[in-house]
Amino acid sequence: MAVHVLAVLAYKDGEAVTSTLLASSVNTNAVVIRRLLPLLQAAGLIETTKGAGSGSHLRKKPERIRLDSIYRAVETDEPFTAHSKTPNQACPVGYCIQSALDKVFSSAECAMQEELAKTTLADILKIVKASCSGSDKKRK
Amino acid sequence: MAVHVLAVLAYKDGEAVTSTLLASSVNTNAVVIRRLLPLLQAAGLIETTKGAGSGSHLRKKPERIRLDSIYRAVETDEPFTAHSKTPNQACPVGYCIQSALDKVFSSAECAMQEELAKTTLADILKIVKASCSGSDKKRK
DNA sequence: ACAACTGTAACCTTGAGAGTTACATATAAA
DNA sequence: TTTATATGTAACTCTCAAGGTTACAGTTGT
Numbered sequence: 001m002a003v004h005v006l007a008v009l010a011y012k013d014g015e016a017v018t019s020t021l022l023a024s025s026v027n028t029n030a031v032v033i034r035r036l037l038p039l040l041q042a043a044g045l046i047e048t049t050k051g052a053g054s055g056s057h058l059r060k061k062p063e064r065i066r067l068d069s070i071y072r073a074v075e076t077d078e079p080f081t082a083h084s085k086t087p088n089q090a091c092p093v094g095y096c097i098q099s100a101l102d103k104v105f106s107s108a109e110c111a112m113q114e115e116l117a118k119t120t121l122a123d124i125l126k127i128v129k130a131s132c133s134g135s136d137k138k139r140k
Numbered sequence: 141m142a143v144h145v146l147a148v149l150a151y152k153d154g155e156a157v158t159s160t161l162l163a164s165s166v167n168t169n170a171v172v173i174r175r176l177l178p179l180l181q182a183a184g185l186i187e188t189t190k191g192a193g194s195g196s197h198l199r200k201k202p203e204r205i206r207l208d209s210i211y212r213a214v215e216t217d218e219p220f221t222a223h224s225k226t227p228n229q230a231c232p233v234g235y236c237i238q239s240a241l242d243k244v245f246s247s248a249e250c251a252m253q254e255e256l257a258k259t260t261l262a263d264i265l266k267i268v269k270a271s272c273s274g275s276d277k278k279r280k
Numbered sequence: 281a282c283a284a285c286t287g288t289a290a291c292c293t294t295g296a297g298a299g300t301t302a303c304a305t306a307t308a309a310a
Numbered sequence: 311t312t313t314a315t316a317t318g319t320a321a322c323t324c325t326c327a328a329g330g331t332t333a334c335a336g337t338t339g340t
Contacts, residue, residue, distance in 0.1 A: 001223065001298095003241060008233045018316065025231040026223070029299050034317060051307025052315040067244060077296095079219045079252075083141065083166070084294085084329070091165040093148045096271040100264050101143060104207060108255040112219075115251035119244050124237070131236040141329095158285065169330055174286065191338025192284040217327095224298070224325090 001026055002036055002074045003067065003124065009046060010062040010125045016055035036074070043073030062122035068113040070121075079112070080105040141166055142176060142214045143207065143264065149186060150202040150265045156195035176214070183213030202262035208253040210261075219252070220245040 008025050009017055023030040037056060040046045045065060048056040087094030148165050149157055163170040177196060180186045188196040227234030
């Protein structure tokens with residue numbers, strides 16, 4: 001959803017876009033978007049102004065926004081969910097399985113982020129523009 | 141949880157282990173384990189017998205079980221959840237953002253699996269054994 | 281026969297994420 | 311300065327997946 005929002009902002013190229021408009025593209029409620037914007041602001045990806053005729057716009061060029069930074073801006077917890085209950089500490093496996101897996105999982109997540117870093121918002125935008133070059137129906 | 145179960149089976153080295161015992165190590169209900177076992181069977185990782193005095197044991201050597209195969213055996217859906225509602229198709233971004241992201245996300249997941257593939261169950265087992273070499277308290 | 285297992289159905293519980301309503305606040309423009 | 315247009319945020323509800331639980335049918339060694 002975050003990538004979608006940023007893609008719209010990139011598409012609009014600097015123009016101030018309201019949360020209502022973003023919500024209509026994502027097909028969700030404006031409040032859901034407004035909950036997302038502060039995260040993207042904190043990551044320095046967008047800038048948002050208040051008041052009439054305002055909205056959000058990108059703070060960096062799409063070429064300089066990599067998908068891993070979007071991932072980190074938005075994603076709070078690990079992709080691998082830990083046990084809800086802690087394993088049986090009296091069992092030798094239960095005792096140290098978590099720390100053993102933590103290392104493996106965090107390096108797996110790093111690998112995933114490195115792969116995400118290979119794509120920029122500009123790459124996404126290019127695909128979007130290429131796709132609608134034939135049938136250009138822009139609305140709202 | 142699947143890795144935990146397999147690690148216990150590796151630790152017990154061929155011995156038939158009951159779902160009740162596995163559950164006590166993971167600290168969960170035996171039924172949860174029994175729901176997991178068929179997935180590991182289907183992936184050819186374990187073998188389970190029925191009846192009195194039976195249980196599960198590994199079908200391959202721990203050295204030959206890589207974590208990515210465990211991941212695929214257990215994980216059904218993608219780590220990146222798709223939009224619950226489809227985006228606004230009238231918006232050029234909404235129209236093709238999903239297919240654009242699908243490609244990026246699946247290659248990111250591939251990268252993650254390749255990283256997981258670098259670790260085998262034997263590696264996990266080694267950590268476990270090293271960890272409890274000092275304070276060996278084996279129970280149940 | 282019986283006890284020790286797995287398999288599975290049918291439920292409840294929990295937590296995260298999204299969706300919704302309502303309202304306070306900020307601000308450009310009339 | 312007033313008003314329409316925005317964001318920010320609290321306080322819910324909805325939904326769904328994962329785990330947890332109970333109960334019981336089926337299987338097999340002893």
